[in-house]
Amino acid sequence: MTKPEVIDIATARLPAHNRPRKRGGGPGGPDDMEQRVANLEQVTADMRVTLARIDERTESIEKHGATKANLAGVETSVKSVESTMIKWFVGTAITLVALAAAISFGAAALI
Secondary structure (H helix, E strand, C coil), X not given: CCCCCCCCCCCCCCCHHHCCCCCCCCCCCHHHHHHHHHXXXXXXXXXXXXXXXXXXXXXXXHHHCCCHHHHXXXXXXXXXXXXXXXXXXXXXXXXXXXXXXXXXXXXXXXX
């Protein structure tokens, strides 16, 4: 017969679901509560200032930012400029080819 295993209850680890849960938000007791509340109030005040700055930036973006209608107008004008540039490029290329041909025929006639 084997001897049953003896478990020391004081040092034994309980499974995770049976372990006692920690209560509270951190170390310290009632004496430390005043300082913790003061720290939270300071952090809250800092957060309010930061949120106010974010709100100002958001309002500025809304006032000066481009809308979908503005962007549609820009897209239309870019397409128009692109079309005009292509027409000028093709026209200039044809003109230069014709000029080069005229010069070469003129030079050939003189020779």
